[in-house]
Amino acid sequence: MTTMKTAPAGSSKSAPATDRVFNFSAGPGVLPEEVLRIVQQDVWNIGGSGIGILEHSHRGKVADQVFAECDADCRKVGNIPANYKVLFQTGGASAQNHLVPMNFMPAGTTADYIVTGHWAQKSFDAAAALAKFPGGAFGTANLAFSSKDKNHSYIPSKDQLKFSSRPAYVHYCTNNTLYGTEWHRLPETPAGVPLVCDMSSDIYSRPVDISRYALIYAGAQKNVGPAGATLVIIRDDFMEQGGRFIPDLMQYRVFAPEFSRPNTPPVFAVYVMGQVFKWILRSGGLAAMHKHNEAKAKLVYDVLDSTKFYEPHARADSRSLMNITFRLPSDDLADRFVKEAKAQGLDGLKGHRSVGGIRASMYNALPRAGCEALAQFMREFERKNG
Ligand SMILES: Cc1ncc(COP(=O)(O)O)c(C=O)c1O
Secondary structure, eight states: OOOOOOOOTTSGGGSOOTTOOEEOOSSSOOOOHHHHHHHHHHHHOSTTSSSOGGGSOTTSHHHHHHHHHHHHHHHHHHTOOTTEEEEEESSHHHHHHHHHHHHHOBTTOEEEEEEOSHHHHHHHHHHHHHTTSGGGOBOEEEEEEEOGGGTTOSOOOGGGOOOOSSOSOEEEESEETTTTEEOSSOOOOOTTOOEEEEOTTTTTSSOOOGGGOSEEEEETTTTTSOTTOEEEEEEHHHHHHSOSSSOGGGSGGGGTGGGTOSSOOOHHHHHHHHHHHHHHHHTTHHHHHHHHHHHHHHHHHHHHHTOSSSEESSOGGGBOSSEEEEEOSSHHHHHHHHHHHHHTTEEOOBOOTTTOSEEEEOOTTSOHHHHHHHHHHHHHHHHHHO
């Protein structure tokens, strides 16, 4: 497989090539340029095989190596304990919203959901819908908390979490992509209750203690790869508790042998994800990523904190390092901001309609230079329009 020497993630060498712009898209999002260069080559001919990665059999030697390396590198990056499986699935994080309760919320049980945004609400809704499943095959979902009262602008305190008496698991979402909030601690769940987490928009952006979770899932397309693969990290004993009466391909255990290939897997997406893991390792691992992401976010939050022209959406203690959300004094000004920023090579800044204004997504692969350019653009835009 192709390897390449690298500059650290925050260095000036990670500035974009001249025919690319800074990509602030919420996802699919920016990928590391050196990964894209490796991918270009491997699409043509991977590892001297004379065949590109898109054309190889998922059961051949090249795919064997791609899956084994992706698994090993994912484990290295996340320091994943040996009693966990790494699974590569399809269907995005949204499919997990159904698979999790189908597997772990059998009849007679209750699963607790902490709702801190749109995607966490979707997770709760998917579980709650199963209560109406014919034959009463599944349990019920309990809403342990919702931040809807303040348009999901904050992460709850410990006292705001109201768990049921013996939840089958607690589900939460670490980073709320639409609203720009992020958990900076683990939720204080009842002792011994399995914790299930949607980490789609901040997975591997900072060190994570995997051993605190029973199951983590993430669509790859923000921090760890392209759309098409869903990363699942699951503890062995939890996986074995999963339902056996649901169809095979909905049972996690079916994906565990042979690196997730019960059917044709998303080979290309897994391959790119593997290259992103190698890039994270070469860049210094998750501690370095975290430092890089903190420094980048600070550049933009410092502008927000220095003025009343921009109104941040997230409460200060709940701010995300991945998605920064703010409004301008009018929708017209916000539209102009997006247009003028794009003309200056800052793309993908339009906020989601549920918050309005601007959303700057600054995933691992977005170079620091992009955040510097955005901060400078914000100051200049205010000077002209404030
Ligand atoms: C936190 C979070 N969860 C879930 C999803 C849905 O992911 P998918 O489109 O992969 O189903 C998204 C997509 O933006 C997200 O940001």
